Amino acid sequence: MGGDHAPEQIVQGAAEASLSLPGAEIVLVGDAVELGKILPRLRHDGARVRVHHASQVVEMDEKPAEALAAKPDASITVAAGLVAAGEGDALVSAGNTGASVLAVARSWQLIPGVRRAALASVYPTELRRGDKDDPFSLILDVGATIDATAEDLVTFAIMGSAYAKLISKNRRPRVALLSNGTEAGKGPAAVVRAHELLLEATELNFIGNVEGLDIPRGVADVVVCSGFVGNVVLKMLEGVSETILRMARYAHKQNLAWRLGLAALRPALDQLKSVTDWEQYGGAPLLGLDHLFIKAHGRSSARAITNAIKVASKAQAGDLCGSIGRGMRELAERTGRAGVRAPGDEAGVVT
């Protein structure tokens, strides 16, 4: 029910997935009357897509915690509960990001050793990687864990590496730590300490610190940072087109050749904006919980939803959560520490 083009495009994406993904069984959670009007009109495999009723919907602009409290039968809450109860393996939503992350964080369990979940985004780079020639690097966290400790950052490195191995078929993903300089001593205390811990993590391919500009350069396959810095940097990368137009207007108000050049480039820059819009690539995975949640873009078309379902299906088939669990166990065995979940903690909220 969530997303700018819901429920039509969501149902259509699910209908297509029921035909193209022979292994998948899809449960559409939402208003049964409304969904029941759309689904029969579409080509689909009736044996592998069905509707589960939920009477309420969290709107895109609602405050997450308040919306979930006010709407106990919200489709996202019901869907998260179905997965928690074993009625589903993974969840895809194009709805309110904060509410959906909060709903799954409350309903699902953290993988043992993981203290906080991370939302990962993909960012397009010139460089291709892995057996799939994947042109994306992964950045995590981008908003689920605003204040990340050194141990959280190491966990994010393990989770991002496992995801890149499985989804990009990248056998040895290069993992980097986002900082304000490439030297080991650069950054806040948590980043400096994480650098030391990652140097000891020989099971990872840690290449050191990178800066924000190294992300579009494709220097790393997995870029690790706190949710605060990740969210700030990602929004700036998404806004490069706007920034350059502003700078250019500042710099050359008087220069005709420049003005003409900018006018010519304007449509290209507008188009570029959509290219750098991370969420359109099959969605952003939330990593660290015992099931996979894929947050599809609010503007998702049917095709984007089908892609997100494909990624979820691939992650499930490859046992992503199991891989992350093994990575955390290896870490605990190597360091002699078990990951500690702070009492009363709950996964952060992106809005």
Add this chain to the structure above:
Amino acid sequence: MGGDHAPEQIVQGAAEASLSLPGAEIVLVGDAVELGKILPRLRHDGARVRVHHASQVVEMDEKPAEALAAKPDASITVAAGLVAAGEGDALVSAGNTGASVLAVARSWQLIPGVRRAALASVYPTELRRGDKDDPFSLILDVGATIDATAEDLVTFAIMGSAYAKLISKNRRPRVALLSNGTEAGKGPAAVVRAHELLLEATELNFIGNVEGLDIPRGVADVVVCSGFVGNVVLKMLEGVSETILRMARYAHKQNLAWRLGLAALRPALDQLKSVTDWEQYGGAPLLGLDHLFIKAHGRSSARAITNAIKVASKAQAGDLCGSIGRGMRELAERTGRAGVRAPGDEAGVVT
């Protein structure tokens, strides 16, 4: 002696300032033989520019702490000492940023109530501000204090506001807090707490949180953040031209019209890179110490050095450090707290 075009361009900038700034007296600190060969060749006011010998120089690529330890007679150390001893009011350098910040932080005193110094950078915006129609906003900290507390961020707001009032003649500068969203609750704990404290600071014109993209939009006159985030964001803003070229190449390798458009814009983007290069605008002030240090860009020409000397002279004439001290006293009186300097702290280092 510091900077890519030192000492020639530095001496020339000082010589010009001796003619154009009747109130200023300039001491050039460095190799007396070398400087003594350059100065006599240039038009200057001999009564107001003189040379003070220092036998050593910190090179641009040296590690700050190690270089200062190995070179006790480095020009930056000698110059900082002269100011500390009352032989100068302010200091300008185009040399190694980390070494110069460290040298003045060790030699000068923090203004009472200030726990950590902040390096402020100016960033060009379309919007003009103040009686001077200043097209720059001020961002601080951009690298002196990597881990900033909520109290540090409030101090930066007071210091940045005092600077904008004096240098941009902006009577009521709009002060904003950089976060990952505009809502009050957004950001790490230190940012959320700083937001609350700034709402109480009615002596400031606090407009709330802004995001990274709001900086080129000119939404605020003074943007406050930790040195870590400020440094990351600033470098990304400086790199927009490169980022857009990479994204465009990623997006449209096959599209001829795009390739032609990019080829046409390439020189403009290259030029833009220098426009967005913050340090070229008369330099970045280091705020919070009992004297003003202006860090001029390493690539500074004579003109940039003259500009930096003018800004230093203006700040001195307007008693910038006194204004900051009054702001800190007002804060202490209002909150009933005196600023606390953590024992053993010293200003951070940018490299």
